Amino acid sequence: MKFSIITQLNLIVTICFVMAFVIQPAYSFDLNNFKSSIDKYKQKKKDIEKHKKSVDLATGNVSKKDEINIGRNVISGLLGAAPLVEHKKLQQYVNKIGSWVAMQSERPKLPWSFGVINSPNVNAFAAPGGYIVLTLGLYQLLENESQLAAILAHEISHVIKKHHLDAIRDTSQTEILGALAVKASSKKHREKMQKLVNSGVQIYARGLDKKYEYGADRRGVVLAARAGYDPFALLDVLTTLSSINSQDDSMSVFLNTHPPLSVRIETLQIQMDNHFPQMKIPADNQRLSVINQQIATSR
Amino acid sequence: MDAGKLTFILIIYCLSISNVAAEAATVVSNSSLYQRPSIQSSIIQQIEAGTTANIDSRLGGWKQISVNDISGWVRSYQVRAGNYSHIKQEKKSGGFFSGLASLSRKASGLFTSNNKKGYSFQNTATIGVRGLSEEQIKNAKADLNELKKMDTFRSSRKNTKKYAQQGHLKAIKVSHMPKSGAEQ
Numbered sequence: 001m002k003f004s005i006i007t008q009l010n011l012i013v014t015i016c017f018v019m020a021f022v023i024q025p026a027y028s029f030d031l032n033n034f035k036s037s038i039d040k041y042k043q044k045k046k047d048i049e050k051h052k053k054s055v056d057l058a059t060g061n062v063s064k065k066d067e068i069n070i071g072r073n074v075i076s077g078l079l080g081a082a083p084l085v086e087h088k089k090l091q092q093y094v095n096k097i098g099s100w101v102a103m104q105s106e107r108p109k110l111p112w113s114f115g116v117i118n119s120p121n122v123n124a125f126a127a128p129g130g131y132i133v134l135t136l137g138l139y140q141l142l143e144n145e146s147q148l149a150a151i152l153a154h155e156i157s158h159v160i161k162k163h164h165l166d167a168i169r170d171t172s173q174t175e176i177l178g179a180l181a182v183k184a185s186s187k188k189h190r191e192k193m194q195k196l197v198n199s200g201v202q203i204y205a206r207g208l209d210k211k212y213e214y215g216a217d218r219r220g221v222v223l224a225a226r227a228g229y230d231p232f233a234l235l236d237v238l239t240t241l242s243s244i245n246s247q248d249d250s251m252s253v254f255l256n257t258h259p260p261l262s263v264r265i266e267t268l269q270i271q272m273d274n275h276f277p278q279m280k281i282p283a284d285n286q287r288l289s290v291i292n293q294q295i296a297t298s299r
Numbered sequence: 300m301d302a303g304k305l306t307f308i309l310i311i312y313c314l315s316i317s318n319v320a321a322e323a324a325t326v327v328s329n330s331s332l333y334q335r336p337s338i339q340s341s342i343i344q345q346i347e348a349g350t351t352a353n354i355d356s357r358l359g360g361w362k363q364i365s366v367n368d369i370s371g372w373v374r375s376y377q378v379r380a381g382n383y384s385h386i387k388q389e390k391k392s393g394g395f396f397s398g399l400a401s402l403s404r405k406a407s408g409l410f411t412s413n414n415k416k417g418y419s420f421q422n423t424a425t426i427g428v429r430g431l432s433e434e435q436i437k438n439a440k441a442d443l444n445e446l447k448k449m450d451t452f453r454s455s456r457k458n459t460k461k462y463a464q465q466g467h468l469k470a471i472k473v474s475h476m477p478k479s480g481a482e483q
Contacts, residue, residue, distance in 0.1 A: 076446040081439035082431050084448055091452040099459040104470055115449045121431040131449075135431065140407040141400055143379075145466065205436040214482040222475050228468035232360050235376035239327055243399035253433055259481070267479050269374060272360050273338075275476045279359045285466040292407050 062128075062165055066181035068111060070165070070200070071129030073180045077201040078133060082119035085136055089298070090116055093291050097145060098132060098152040104226035105160050114152065122241065123254045125204055126155035128165050137250050141240050144284040146224065146233035153227075154220035154234065161219070163212040167203045207257025214259065217268050222275075230281050231272065238265050323382035324364065326350040327399050330378070332371035336361035343371045351382055 062070070084091060091114075098114035110130035117133045122141065124134035132155040142148050158164065168180075180200050217234065225231035242261045244251050258264070326346050334340045336358050346352075352364040361372045383402060454462070463470075 072446060073441065075449070076441040076443050077439045078431075078436070079445035079449065080442040081435050083442065083445050088452070091449075092454065095452045095454040096459055096462040099454040099456075100463045100468065103456070103459060111453070113449055113453050115452065117431075119431045123431060141403045143403055143406065201436055201439055205433045211482045214479060218476050218479065218482065222473050225473045226470055228463070228470060232375045235360070235374075236379070239376045239379075240399050240403055243327065249432075253431060253436070256433070263481065265376065267481050269360060269376075271476045271479055277359050281357050281359075282467075285468070287466055296408050 062162075062181070064110075064129075067162070067165065068129035070180040071127040071131045071159075074164070074200040075125075075127040075131035075133065078125055078127070078204065079115075079117065081201075082117040082121075082135065084133075085116045085118045087295055089291065089295055090139075093287075094134075094139075094148070094152070097148055098156070101149050101153045101223050101227045101229075102130070102156050104223050105156055107160050110159070112156075121250045121253060122244070124151050124155050126158040126164065128159065128162065130159055132156065132159070142237065142288060143240075144233070144286075145288045146230040146282075146284060147237050148288060149224045149227060149229040150220065150231075150234035150237055153223040154216045156223060157216040157219035158208070158212065161212070161215060163208055163216070164203060167208050167212075168200060170209075204257075205253065210259045214264070214267060217264055218271060221268065221272060225276065225279075228282060230284070231276055231279070232281065235265055235268060235272075238268075322353045322355075322380075324352050324354045324362075324378050324380050325383040326352055326364075326366075326373070326377060327379050328377050330373045332364075332366065332369070332373055333361075334371060336363070336372040340372075343369060346373070349383075352378060354378060354380060 094114045094116055095112075099112050102108060102110070102112040107130075112130040113132070115133045116139050117135055119135040120137040121135050122137045124132070124138055126132045132152060134151055134155075138151065139148075142151070221231040221234050224233065238261050241251070241254075242265070246255060326348055328348050330346045330348075332343045332346055334343055346366060350366060352366045354362050354364055355370065356363040357375065360375045362375050362378050363370065363372050364378055379399065381402075383399075
């Protein structure tokens, strides 16, 4: 007969308890010792539960709450590398567009949060739980709202499919994943968390498996179309990026962490030919240009 | 109606007018000009990145264009509205029009480059750019204050829907596409 560790511990404590009374006539019952045994048992049980949680993470069961906490910790690391651009109107605009696209996704009720971060590099990042940022270097390459929606939809797709959780797990960092699921609150806790955040953020320097990028392209254009945008706008953005010299410093991390742009364009074009053959392309609502003009003149 | 709203509507109106009038376009990657919007149709000619054209119509992922009185279809992403002939002679990289990204940056009219050290809003000093190189990402320190700030910009479902409506966006049903070979 096999007993789990908890069952065995339960048995030991029960025996201890009974023995304490049985042996009492010979040895006086020490309440402090007994209390200490109970405490040790509780601690052991806690450790086992913690271990069990890591195992759950390994099988892919991350609760929504844990996923959000992981995302918050990871995105705080990226914000540490580059802060938000200090313009409320720009940030609110990106949040409205991103949230609208996310509402068309399979997980509309995540606490979706978007931001433009102050970096000349060209890139965008998604963290678990619905946290998405794009760099100013990328934002200023965008020509219309459909292109902005296309970038956000690609990142939203990474979140929907939990690609970053998979990536952390694939690198045997389940312990890190479990630890990152804890809400960073106190200053003392934050210091401990720093090391973990660094480990979680590594994934953004290393990049995801290329199949995840193709998957996010494929799903992203559909989300953009569902939201009423021109789904072909992603191809326009990728073409713009293709025109940048590959030796340009601003593109180095992006190019190292994504499949070749020409392959992405070709792959997506073939898929979209079959899916949107006769689509009437919606006209651009001109809002991105207006917002940019308003921001430029307001300062 | 307040002055702000009126300005917003006027800007939209002006931009719409200029958009209708501006049919001039630039071919932004080396392209094949097809007889019909299909890769099964015959190729009329090859067009080099940087060639100016006119966009006549659009269907799915295709644009109908005219180049030197010859009409045909190219992939939508291969031609971009706007006449960029003034920088036509710039070097082209990998079949793509190299001036495109710099033009998009300029067109945003929003930010200026600051001697490659970073970007800033026009007329302001550079805002603490810390960068996102591979090394900087790896050594980033968590910034919980920025995270809290990010939380404040979140859009409620009600505001999001309202804003979508204002932008003439209508949600439609679209199924997901099957996986490509590259994704398997």
